[in-house]
Amino acid sequence: MTSNTKVISFYFNEKKFSALEGFTIGEALLYNNIYTFSRSIKYHRPRGYFCGTGQCNHCAVEVEGVGSVKACITPLKDGMKIHSQNHYPSLNFDLMRVSDFVFKPYLDSTRMKLFRGKLSRVSMWFLKKYVGVGALPNGNVENNKIEQLTTDVLVIGLGKYGLESAIVAGEFGANVIGIDSLPNVTMNDERLSALEKNKKIKIFSNTSAVYIEKKDVWKVGCYKEDKQYIEIYANSLVISTGRIYTVPPYENADLPGVYTFKAFKNLVIHKAISPKNVVIDSVYLDNDDLSFLDKNRLNYTFIVRENYHKDLEKFGKIVNSKIVKLKGFSKVNEAIMDNGVHIKLDAFVSTSFYPSSGILFNIGCEMDYIDNVGFIPKINKYLECSKENVFVSGYCGGVFKDLVKVAKIAGINAAVKGHKSSYNLREYNDGYADIFTNGYIGELSNRMFICTCEDVTYKEIEKSIKEGYTDIEKMKRYTGIGTGMCQGKSCMMNAVKYMKKNNIDAKMTTQRPPIMAVKLGSLVGDKDEKS
Amino acid sequence: MKKVDCVIIGGGVIGLSTAYNLGLNGFSKVVVIEKKYVGYGASGRCGGGVRQQWSTMENIVLAKKSVEIFEKLSSELEINIWFNQGGYLFLSYSEKEYEEIKKAVKLQNSMGVPSILLSEKETKERYPYLNLNGVVGASYCHTDGTVFPFPVIWGYSEKSRAMGIEIHEKEEVIKIEKVKDYSYKVTTDKDVYETSWIINAAGAWSPNVASMLGITIPNKPYRHEIIVTEPIKLFLEPMVVSLKTGLYMSQSMRGEVIGGINMSSLAEDYSMNATSDFLKNVAKEFTTVIPRLSNARVMRQWAGLYDETPDGKPLIGEEKNFPGFVEVNGFGGHGFMLSPMVGVLASSIILKKKPIIPIELYNPNRFENGVKDKESFSLG
Numbered sequence: 001m002t003s004n005t006k007v008i009s010f011y012f013n014e015k016k017f018s019a020l021e022g023f024t025i026g027e028a029l030l031y032n033n034i035y036t037f038s039r040s041i042k043y044h045r046p047r048g049y050f051c052g053t054g055q056c057n058h059c060a061v062e063v064e065g066v067g068s069v070k071a072c073i074t075p076l077k078d079g080m081k082i083h084s085q086n087h088y089p090s091l092n093f094d095l096m097r098v099s100d101f102v103f104k105p106y107l108d109s110t111r112m113k114l115f116r117g118k119l120s121r122v123s124m125w126f127l128k129k130y131v132g133v134g135a136l137p138n139g140n141v142e143n144n145k146i147e148q149l150t151t152d153v154l155v156i157g158l159g160k161y162g163l164e165s166a167i168v169a170g171e172f173g174a175n176v177i178g179i180d181s182l183p184n185v186t187m188n189d190e191r192l193s194a195l196e197k198n199k200k201i202k203i204f205s206n207t208s209a210v211y212i213e214k215k216d217v218w219k220v221g222c223y224k225e226d227k228q229y230i231e232i233y234a235n236s237l238v239i240s241t242g243r244i245y246t247v248p249p250y251e252n253a254d255l256p257g258v259y260t261f262k263a264f265k266n267l268v269i270h271k272a273i274s275p276k277n278v279v280i281d282s283v284y285l286d287n288d289d290l291s292f293l294d295k296n297r298l299n300y301t302f303i304v305r306e307n308y309h310k311d312l313e314k315f316g317k318i319v320n321s322k323i324v325k326l327k328g329f330s331k332v333n334e335a336i337m338d339n340g341v342h343i344k345l346d347a348f349v350s351t352s353f354y355p356s357s358g359i360l361f362n363i364g365c366e367m368d369y370i371d372n373v374g375f376i377p378k379i380n381k382y383l384e385c386s387k388e389n390v391f392v393s394g395y396c397g398g399v400f401k402d403l404v405k406v407a408k409i410a411g412i413n414a415a416v417k418g419h420k421s422s423y424n425l426r427e428y429n430d431g432y433a434d435i436f437t438n439g440y441i442g443e444l445s446n447r448m449f450i451c452t453c454e455d456v457t458y459k460e461i462e463k464s465i466k467e468g469y470t471d472i473e474k475m476k477r478y479t480g481i482g483t484g485m486c487q488g489k490s491c492m493m494n495a496v497k498y499m500k501k502n503n504i505d506a507k508m509t510t511q512r513p514p515i516m517a518v519k520l521g522s523l524v525g526d527k528d529e530k531s
Numbered sequence: 532m533k534k535v536d537c538v539i540i541g542g543g544v545i546g547l548s549t550a551y552n553l554g555l556n557g558f559s560k561v562v563v564i565e566k567k568y569v570g571y572g573a574s575g576r577c578g579g580g581v582r583q584q585w586s587t588m589e590n591i592v593l594a595k596k597s598v599e600i601f602e603k604l605s606s607e608l609e610i611n612i613w614f615n616q617g618g619y620l621f622l623s624y625s626e627k628e629y630e631e632i633k634k635a636v637k638l639q640n641s642m643g644v645p646s647i648l649l650s651e652k653e654t655k656e657r658y659p660y661l662n663l664n665g666v667v668g669a670s671y672c673h674t675d676g677t678v679f680p681f682p683v684i685w686g687y688s689e690k691s692r693a694m695g696i697e698i699h700e701k702e703e704v705i706k707i708e709k710v711k712d713y714s715y716k717v718t719t720d721k722d723v724y725e726t727s728w729i730i731n732a733a734g735a736w737s738p739n740v741a742s743m744l745g746i747t748i749p750n751k752p753y754r755h756e757i758i759v760t761e762p763i764k765l766f767l768e769p770m771v772v773s774l775k776t777g778l779y780m781s782q783s784m785r786g787e788v789i790g791g792i793n794m795s796s797l798a799e800d801y802s803m804n805a806t807s808d809f810l811k812n813v814a815k816e817f818t819t820v821i822p823r824l825s826n827a828r829v830m831r832q833w834a835g836l837y838d839e840t841p842d843g844k845p846l847i848g849e850e851k852n853f854p855g856f857v858e859v860n861g862f863g864g865h866g867f868m869l870s871p872m873v874g875v876l877a878s879s880i881i882l883k884k885k886p887i888i889p890i891e892l893y894n895p896n897r898f899e900n901g902v903k904d905k906e907s908f909s910l911g
Binding site for chain 1: 763
């Protein structure tokens with residue numbers, strides 16, 4: 001991506017644009033100052049680039065006739081035809097957005113009680129006409145052979161730490177496959193050469209783990225480039241899914257212009273955006289994040305809590321007060337603080353995250369809930385979870401110190417059964433309170449979203465708790481939270497947190513496969529094959 | 532120790548519909564005991580299909596009466612149940628299957644169900660997006676359709692509660708003792724209840740409840756899986772089913788295509804795990820019948836338990852040797868669609884009202900003389 005030279009063209013809503021080769025669709029749109037990619041499902045709010053990792057559903061667009069393609073992880077191709085979704089009559093002037101202002105109670109969970117009797121027929125007529133976002137072209141998925149591979153170690157997630165585990169496992173003699181959902185695996189040059197030297201390590205980018213089952217060994221269904229299903233049999237797994245960022249708990253934080261730190265970092269490095277004023281909600285930044293800020297000096301304003309990294313003062317302005325809400329109509333342009341100060345901004349960056357535990361829940365690992373941190377797996381000193389031969393590396397493991405060392409230990413133990421390379425866990429979860437103070441949420445409002453796939457607001461959650469839907473499973477079914485396209489990867493964590501805040505003993509809901517949505521056509525395999 | 536008139540074991544749609552119908556008749560000293568939360572079992576895991584196209588009279592009559600109730604239920608329960616009467620299309624892939632469909636349609640028509648036969652050509656004209664390779668003929672009934680299961684459950688619970696019926700969630704029955712006829716003691720992990728009536732509406736767990744009194748019922752739990760895709764613009768009007776593969780699929784009011792195929796397994800350990808084998812097989816069947824689904828992404832997959840009887844027909848009635856202990860279970864994969872009428876029927880036993888449908892048809896002790904007239908349209 002560093003030598004972006006070739007210019008290619010693409011169409012967005014029939015209009016021709018150009019962008020640099022190597023961009024994802026999302027980056028190409030932002031590069032052309034297009035911030036709204038599509039409209040949200042219920043209230044038709046503008047949505048665009050947010051998480052940058054294919055986890056959320058903000059950036060879904062129609063590509064070559066196929067609906068709900070994630071723009072942030074799909075590489076742009078020359079001449080590609082892209083359309084926005086879910087609006088009438090046009091993306092920038094959407095009459096249906098009126099529901100965001102006047103029809104709220106008719107569309108939230110109480111809709112069931114308002115549209116009843118004869119009205120149920122009217123509401124169904126309307127739904128039949130207007131519901132559904134994705135388009136469905138005729139024709140098959142181009143590549144539908146199911147490939148089967150065998151390896152010693154499978155590393156899921158190739159951030160800095162997953163990659164470290166993969167390299168170490170390879171150095172200890174194991175055959176390693178590493179997968180990552182992003183199209184480009186980024187790493188520093190030294191580790192890159194270590195990786196390239198070792199022929200035992202295979203890397204699949206743009207590939208997500210979608211189905212994990214325990215047979216004699218671990219069987220992991222992987223989904224590559226939104227078309228190819230691969231089954232990988234591995235003796236051990238290293239889960240390194242890192243951090244998951246959720247929509248910040250402020251009014252309008254679902255709008256374009258709000259990015260997760262990871263997304264922001266990639267967009268700035270790839271030069272897809274060049275914002276003037278950047279507000280960073282600084283809950284947690286590690287040394288790598290700080291060195292990014294050092295290398296990419298912009299006009300930063302840091303919203304900080306009591307304990308903040310003093311280095312931040314070198315990179316920008318420090319504001320030590322709370323955010324009440326964000327302002328903007330089609331893009332966020334202002335943060336309003338509790339001391340009355342309005343901060344103008346072009347980009348709002350959220351740094352608060354949860355350890356990304358979706359895959360661990362799916363495997364059935366035992367998890368602990370830690371206040372304001374999220375769910376972390378129960379692990380032993382070999383970094384192994386409650387399920388045999390499943391190791392954790394990086395932030396998703398819940399160890400936030402010595403991450404490189406931890407990654408190496410996970411890699412060694414995954415490669416060599418019984419190596420017993422270990423880590424002193426005694427102190428690892430001390431000091432969570434110092435780094436995480438993301439218990440704060442802004443002023444409750446009808447435009448403060450907890451689940452953006454299904455457009456569920458914090459107010460709606462509050463209301464359904466009052467109506468007696470206090471069990472998280474019932475809440476999920478009543479409000480629709482977590483049933484959307486992202487399958488609750490981030491919102492359920494927020495719901496658990498919010499319910500705990502309201503003194504309700506909430507657990508995580510049952511996680512159901514597939515971990516990421518897969519095209520039916522990709523699962524068919526060889527049409528003649530009998531199974 | 533609490534004294535009540537009736538203990539309903541199981542907070543699924545069958546138990547709740549029965550509770551609601553008891554309440555409507557002023558019989559409200561009723562407590563519903565649910566081990567997890569209302570709708571945890573098959574009620575909250577089903578595809579929401581409502582059809583009257585069955586091969587046996589017992590199922591047809593319950594389904595027909597239930598459709599009549601579903602049509603008014605949104606007003607009655609004051610909640611929108613999204614009863615979408617898009618019809619059910621039965622596809623047959625052999626002369627033998629088509630003969631069965633023809634026979635069934637005749638029986639259905641004789642009982643007032645407006646099902647019709649469609650030739651392959653007529654089917655193609657109506658539903659051009661279907662791949663009808665190998666289809667011999669079809670049957671269709673326009674008053675069949677789908678409901679959204681959750682509002683039905685919430686509606687029944689909220690209305691029952693409003694009439695004074697207690698619904699106890701996260702409470703588990705651990706012991707049942709018979710004092711004498713029409714007098715039982717039910718012990719849960721939270722309380723003890725003295726009651727004249729017990730309703731065993733525990734779905735797949737019903738055999739365990741019955742066995743607390745030493746009763747053996749022939750039901751077996753089968754694990755069935757189901758998938759749902761991402762929302763897509765509505766295009767699939769009817770629920771499409773196939774007798775060959777047990778395939779069923781429909782599109783919900785949210786635009787999701789939901790359905791499964793017949794690939795079940797006996798689950799005596801009550802496990803409800805999903806498998807990639809099912810997903811791959813269902814993908815093959817779905818994309819064969821509707822090729823354009825090849826580009827639809829599957830979003831979620833889960834499993835539930837069918838409470839299956841040897842003849843595919845439910846058990847509704849008092850146990851011969853235990854007057855006051857009423858079985859209302861064994862609904863296989865079709866309890867939800869029959870629940871409105873089953874609630875009326877089950878409550879009539881307790882209220883000593885003359886039932887609208889001859890209750891002996893569903894006698895739980897009918898298997899003593901073997902299995903007769905097996906339902907052949909059980910799907911999924």
